Amino acid sequence: MLTTVNETRAALADRGRIALVPTMGALHDGHLSLVRLAKQHADTVIVSVFVNPLQFGPNEDFDRYPRPFDDDVKLLEQEGVDFCFNPTTEQMYPTWPSTTIVSAGEAGRILEGEFRPSHFDGVLTIVAKLFLITAPDFAVFGEKDAQQLALIRRMTRDLNIPVEIVGAPIVREPDGLARSSRNRYLEGETRERATVLNRALEAVEANAHEGAQAALAAGRKVYEADEATIVDYLVLVDAATFAPVDDAFTGDAIALTAARLGTTRLIDNRPVRVGGNEN
Template sequence: MLILKTIAETQSACAQIRGEERILGLVPTMGALHEGHLSLVRAARSECDVVAVSIFVNPTQFGPNEDFGKYPRTFDEDCALLEREGVDLIFAPTVEEMYPSGASTFVLVEGVSERLDGASRPGHFRGVTTVVSKLFHIVGPHMAFFGQKDAAQIVVLRKMVRDLNCPVHLIVQPIVREMDGLALSSRNRYLSEKERRQALVLHRALQKVEEAVALGEKSSSKLIETTRVVFAEEPDVRIDYIAVVNPDTLENVPDIKDGALVAVAAFVGTTRLIDNTVI
C-alpha cells in the first residue's frame, strides 16, 4: 500500500494506473475512519481495479467556531484499517500542500450550496466542492464513492460534476448504522455515554416519519410535526433543521407525492449530527 503525501507523486502514480487502463476508484475521507468509510472502500474494491483513499481534514469546510482543531485525527489507525481492506494508495497531504500560500481559487455551486447544511454552515459546501474538485484533479478517478448520510453534500457534488463536466462517476452507498440505529459518524466519538443515548432521537424521528408515510401521510408539514414530537422526547437535543425536500435540488416540497428526502440535523451537547431518509 502506497502512502503518498505530495500532489506531484500522487498525480504521477495515478497517471500510471490510468495509463495501464486500470479502473481507479477514490474514497475521499477526513480520516477517523469507521465502518461507514470501510463500506465505501469495499464498494470501491468490488467496482475498481485500484482503490485510492484520501485522508485530509479540510479546513475550508469548517466555520470559524466549528471543530477543525479538535476533529479526530487517527492516521496510524486509519492506515492499518485501510491496509487490511486491501487499499492500494493513500493520499494524505498537509494543509500547506493542498492550499499553498496565495491560493485564492474556490469552487462554488450556487443555489444548492445554500440549502440544508449550507444554510446552517455558511461556506461549508464551498469548502467541500473546492477540496473534492482538487482531489478529482489530483487523483483523476474513474469513480468516487460517498455515503448517503451526507445527502445534501451528494446533491451539491453531483451538480458540480455535471456543471464542470468532471469525468468521474459518483457512487452513493447506503447509510451504515450501529445496531441501535445511530448513523455512523466520526463525530460520534465526541459524545458522552448520556449524549450517545440522546443521539438516537435522530433515527427514531426518521423512523416515525417512515411509519407515517407507510400509513398514507403525504403532507410535508405534518411529517415535520411528527418529527418535532419525537425530538421533544429529548429536550436537551437542539434541532438545527428538519426538512422535507426534493432529493435532486434540496428545495422544500409541500408533499411527498413525487418522493422526497427527509433530513434532520441537531446538536447533542456541542456535537452536531445529521441523518436522513429517502421516501
C-alpha cells in the same frame, strides 16, 4: 503512503480503472463500506485522508476533529487499499489562505449551508482538487451527507468532470445511530440520546403516507420529547430536485435532519415515499 501531488499523479499513472474515496480520516465502518464498494468496480483504489480547513467555520471543530492517522492506515491496509493520499495543507492549498474556491451557489446556502456558511464551498473545492490530482474513473461518497452528495453530483455535471459519482448507503450502529467520525465525541447519556435523530426520521417515514405536514409533525414530536436536543432542521425535500416539498407533494423524497447534543452536531437522513397508500 502518498503525501505530495506529484508523487500521487505518478503513482496512479497506468493503474487501470481508478476509484477515489475521499475522507477526513477517523475512519469507521461507514468509510470502510465505501472502500469495499470501490474495490468491487476498480483496479486501483485510493483513499484520501485530509482534514480540510476550508470546510470548517471559525467556531467549528477543526482543531479538535479526531485524527487517529496510524489507526486509519491500519484499517486501510486490512482492506487492501492500494494507496493512501495524506497531503499537507501546503500541498492542497499552496497559496493558503488565499485560494481559488468553487462556489456551491444558492443550493449550498440552504439546510446545512444555512447553519455552516461557506461549508459546501470548501467541500466542492477540495473534491474538485482531488479529482484533478487523482483523475479517478469514479468516486464513492456516503449517502449520510445527502446534500453534499447532491452538490458534488451537480458540480461534476456542471463542470463536465469525467468522474462517475457513486453513493453508498448509510451504515448504522445497532441502535440506529448513523456512523460518523463525530460520534467519538458522544459519551454516556449523550450517546444514548443521539438515537433521537434516527427515531425522528423513522417517525417521518412511518407517517409519510398521510402527507408531508403530518410526517414532519410526527418527527418533531419525537424531538420534543427530548428537550435537551437542539434541532437545527427537520425537512422533507424532493429526491430529484432537493427542493423543499409542500403538503400537496407526492412521490420520492428525502427526510433530512440536523441536531445538537451538547457540543456535538449530528446529521442524518432517510428516503421517504410521501403520499399514497400506507402499504
